Amino acid sequence: MEPLRSTDPARIAGYRVLGRLGAGGMGVVLLGRSPGGALVAIKLIRAEYADDTGFRARFRREVAIARQVRNRWAVPVVDADTEAPAPWLATEFVPGPALSEAVGSGGPLPERGVRALGSMLAEALEAVHTAGLVHRDVKPGNVLLGLDGPRLIDFGIARALDDTVLTATDVIVGSPGFLSPEQAQGRRIGPASDVFSLGCVLVYAATGGRPFGTGPVEAMLFRTVHDTADLSALPPGLLPVVEACLAKEPGDRPAAADIRQAFAEDLAGGSWLPGPVTHLIAERSARMLALPDIDATSLDAGGDGGPGSGSFSGPDTGAGTGAGSGGRDTTAVSPSPGRRRFLAYVTGGVALAATGGTTAWLVSGDDKDPGGKGEGDDGKTARPELHIGLQADLSGPSAAVGKGQDRAARLAVAEHNARGDAPFTLRLTTVDDGGDEDRAKAAVRRFAADPLLVAAIGATGTDAAREALVAYDEAGLPLLSVVDGDIRHLNRIFLCARPRNDMQMLPVAEFLGAYEIDQVALVDDGTEYGRQTTRFLDAGLRGNGRTVFAETVREGTRDLDAEAERIAAKRPGAVVYGGGWRDAGRFAKSLTRAGFLGPKIATQAAHDPRFLAEAGEDAAGWLLVSTAADPASVPSVHPFAAAYRKRFDHAPPLFAAEAYDAVGLIASCAEELGREKLTRQDLLPALRTTSYKGVSKSYAFESANGMYTGTGVFIYRVERGRFRYIGMNGREV
Numbered sequence: 001m002e003p004l005r006s007t008d009p010a011r012i013a014g015y016r017v018l019g020r021l022g023a024g025g026m027g028v029v030l031l032g033r034s035p036g037g038a039l040v041a042i043k044l045i046r047a048e049y050a051d052d053t054g055f056r057a058r059f060r061r062e063v064a065i066a067r068q069v070r071n072r073w074a075v076p077v078v079d080a081d082t083e084a085p086a087p088w089l090a091t092e093f094v095p096g097p098a099l100s101e102a103v104g105s106g107g108p109l110p111e112r113g114v115r116a117l118g119s120m121l122a123e124a125l126e127a128v129h130t131a132g133l134v135h136r137d138v139k140p141g142n143v144l145l146g147l148d149g150p151r152l153i154d155f156g157i158a159r160a161l162d163d164t165v166l167t168a169t170d171v172i173v174g175s176p177g178f179l180s181p182e183q184a185q186g187r188r189i190g191p192a193s194d195v196f197s198l199g200c201v202l203v204y205a206a207t208g209g210r211p212f213g214t215g216p217v218e219a220m221l222f223r224t225v226h227d228t229a230d231l232s233a234l235p236p237g238l239l240p241v242v243e244a245c246l247a248k249e250p251g252d253r254p255a256a257a258d259i260r261q262a263f264a265e266d267l268a269g270g271s272w273l274p275g276p277v278t279h280l281i282a283e284r285s286a287r288m289l290a291l292p293d294i295d296a297t298s299l300d301a302g303g304d305g306g307p308g309s310g311s312f313s314g315p316d317t318g319a320g321t322g323a324g325s326g327g328r329d330t331t332a333v334s335p336s337p338g339r340r341r342f343l344a345y346v347t348g349g350v351a352l353a354a355t356g357g358t359t360a361w362l363v364s365g366d367d368k369d370p371g372g373k374g375e376g377d378d379g380k381t382a383r384p385e386l387h388i389g390l391q392a393d394l395s396g397p398s399a400a401v402g403k404g405q406d407r408a409a410r411l412a413v414a415e416h417n418a419r420g421d422a423p424f425t426l427r428l429t430t431v432d433d434g435g436d437e438d439r440a441k442a443a444v445r446r447f448a449a450d451p452l453l454v455a456a457i458g459a460t461g462t463d464a465a466r467e468a469l470v471a472y473d474e475a476g477l478p479l480l481s482v483v484d485g486d487i488r489h490l491n492r493i494f495l496c497a498r499p500r501n502d503m504q505m506l507p508v509a510e511f512l513g514a515y516e517i518d519q520v521a522l523v524d525d526g527t528e529y530g531r532q533t534t535r536f537l538d539a540g541l542r543g544n545g546r547t548v549f550a551e552t553v554r555e556g557t558r559d560l561d562a563e564a565e566r567i568a569a570k571r572p573g574a575v576v577y578g579g580g581w582r583d584a585g586r587f588a589k590s591l592t593r594a595g596f597l598g599p600k601i602a603t604q605a606a607h608d609p610r611f612l613a614e615a616g617e618d619a620a621g622w623l624l625v626s627t628a629a630d631p632a633s634v635p636s637v638h639p640f641a642a643a644y645r646k647r648f649d650h651a652p653p654l655f656a657a658e659a660y661d662a663v664g665l666i667a668s669c670a671e672e673l674g675r676e677k678l679t680r681q682d683l684l685p686a687l688r689t690t691s692y693k694g695v696s697k698s699y700a701f702e703s704a705n706g707m708y709t710g711t712g713v714f715i716y717r718v719e720r721g722r723f724r725y726i727g728m729n730g731r732e733v
Contacts, residue, residue, distance in 0.1 A: 002021075004030075009030075012030070014702070014704030017031070017042070027046045032090065034702050034705060035704060042090045045088065056087065059087055065131055069133065071127035075091045075092050076488045079492075079705050097277070098143060099150070099205060103205060108207055112272070113274065117202065118198070121143065122198065122257070123256070125138070126260060129191040134189055137154060138152070138198055139178040140178075140204050140205070146281065147282075147538055177200065178210070184221040185225060196246060196253060198256075202242050206233075209233065229246045385427055386670055387454065388455055388663060389431070389447040389477075390456070390659070391433055391443045393433060393434055393461050394430075394434070395434045396436065398460040400653050401483070401653055401655050401656075403653075404652055404659070405655055408663075410428060410430075412663035416663070423674075424671075435461035436464065437466075437467035440467050440468040443458070445471070453477070454670070454679065455478040455666050457659060457663070458481065462486065469491060470491075473491045473493050480687070482498055482655055483655055483658075495687055497662060498658070500532075505533060505534075506730070514730065514731040514733075519547040520548055520576060522537065522541075524552055525552075526552050530579045532578075534578040538550055560583070560586050560589075567596075568596040572598065574601060575600050576602075577602045578605075579603075580605045585606075585610070585613070602623070607716065612718065619718045620718055621719075622717070623717055624718070629697060631651065633716065641657075644660075657696040660695060661696055665690070670683060672686065688706055697710055714728060
């Protein structure tokens with residue numbers, strides 16, 4: 001990273017600019033930090049290009065499409081302003097080196113590493129192509145290396161942001177030595193062009209050279225179009241796939257999915273990178289600690305609000321005894337420790353406070369209960385109406401959670417409407433998406449058609465959440481989620497009301513440090529969730545020289561006993577499992593049979609009664625970290641649980657308290673604005689700059705991107721067949 005120049009801005013929107021990462025013909029790439037501490041790479045476009053209406057239109061269109069590319073190996077666009085005088089976009093920052101740097105300084109990768117690289121980059125390109133994009137500039141400099149895998153950058157925006165244009169007329173876009181014959185000839189290109197470039201990248205990774213040599217640009221272009229690639233130094237095991245990628249005719253090349261499948265067997269178990277590269281990545285991650293600290297965050301203060309007349313307080317604010325909701329806080333909420341402080345803990349042993357929260361999703365639905373006229377609303381006094389949507393899975397695989405959220409939201413609406421001083425009447429529309437992607441998008445269309453509906457809470461299932469997010473963005477409808485912590489799900493309307501998946505591991509880092517456990521087995525199940533919950537902890541532990549056994553035991557693996565025996569034989573001091581409840585339960589049994597006696601830790605996906613049923617007595621003693629405040633176990637939520645049980649004659653399930661809080665948060669913000677007519681555009685900035693004490697926790701967000709910044713990761717221990725809450729500080733477990 002280079003120091004800032006006098007012409008560089010100190011801030012871009014809500015991001016503090018820390019330094020320069022690079023520059024090109026179209027603009028400059030800056031390192032920024034959000035108010036909550038997250039690092040981002042910001043691409044700032046030069047003013048002369050911003051004044052070009054054609055350029056701005058392409059930039060606007062392609063940024064919108066790039067937001068739809070969601071893949072673990074593609075760096076996501078987390079924020080953008082295409083209408084600013086100098087338009088910009090921000091992507092997640094990856095501290096690892098580019099493939100070009102790693103190979104240039106350390107030599108070629110081993111064959112297994114190249115095969116793993118090929119499979120993961122092909123998966124990223126598959127997502128890019130599915131979104132209707134062509135990358136146009138797949139090259140070693142656009143592949144960043146991480147401990148868990150590579151990251152493809154600049155996808156979907158190469159045409160608008162390209163800084164390696166080879167002709168004055170912009171006919172040829174790409175990097176010499178890595179572009180396809182059709183690019184070299186200025187012909188129309190498609191996904192097959194990216195496949196050719198991927199083949200060139202794999203040759204470089206395996207040999208350190210380019211398949212069509214070096215020299216003047218014109219000579220390289222000629223050889224790319226007419227000559228056969230030089231693959232004499234390529235390991236024989238790579239030859240069939242790479243030769244197919246480098247076919248001159250686009251129609252003769254394999255699809256990205258074919259490449260992914262051909263190399264897929266090299267993704268499981270062990271590090272995919274050689275030792276020197278692994279150490280370089282760890283050093284780069286640790287170096288981020290030397291960057292300037294996070295700015296203090298001051299959030300808007302307000303008066304009372306939310307449903308009910310009493311007060312439940314989350315565990316970080318003190319337990320209340322009344323039956324009602326939380327209220328808008330009058331003090332600033334400390335920003336989340338974020339990636340920087342998490343890394344500081346795992347690399348240096350610094351004690352941290354766990355952060356977290358739970359995402360609230362407003363849903364659309366039935367008319368059975370006080371979705372409109374609530375308890376205490378006799379209809380004599382006309383009040384303005386405010387509509388909230390709840391998108392929930394009421395009939396699919398997550399129906400137990402979805403129904404609990406629906407009931408809790410209705411309870412919050414009824415309590416609000418019973419208030420004599422409430423300035424408006426809440427109406428709740430709940431839509432059952434059944435956990436289905438198409439039904440999820442249909443729910444958003446229904447919400448969008450209601451002009452009085454100003455915010456939504458949802459969804460219960462991960463797939464439904466992913467598919468609905470773009471539709472919410474298009475409708476300009478604010479969305480809160482108390483369930484979804486996927487780090488890729490960021491856009492201009494989203495508020496993640498819980499710690500994201502990687503940050504739920506803060507208490508785990510505290511626990512491992514407190515007990516000086518230096519050898520840790522990190523087991524993911526091959527899913528995106530599994531990787532998100534383990535990869536950052538992995539990087540931090542390695543950065544401090546600790547031994548990490550990174551294992552992938554794929555979801556649905558039949559012989560878990562063999563996997564457990566293999567892991568136990570390495571004698572780790574603790575086993576951390578990032579995966580779903582079903583396999584976590586089976587894995588618990590297998591670890592017991594393998595004789596492993598050390599600490600066993602699981603994540604939120606295993607915080608499910610079905611885990612207890614699956615694991616049986618072998619669940620005893622397991623620790624779980626979760627962003628859900630269990631109503632049966634967390635003392636501060638007990639008053640809410642009693643009110644819920646009295647109304648519905650059922651105990652509230654997980655995430656019910658958070659849905660209740662979400663309604664209270666929205667109502668509090670709307671009330672604080674004090675407007676007779678409230679729009680979605682009015683509400684979004686208010687939501688992002690509020691702090692709210694709920695029954696489960698305190699809520700606050702980064703104004704720049706809607707990420708959660710409060711405290712709310714809960715630690716549970718399985719005792720006597722139940723999850724027992726034992727605190728929020730891993731050092732005290």
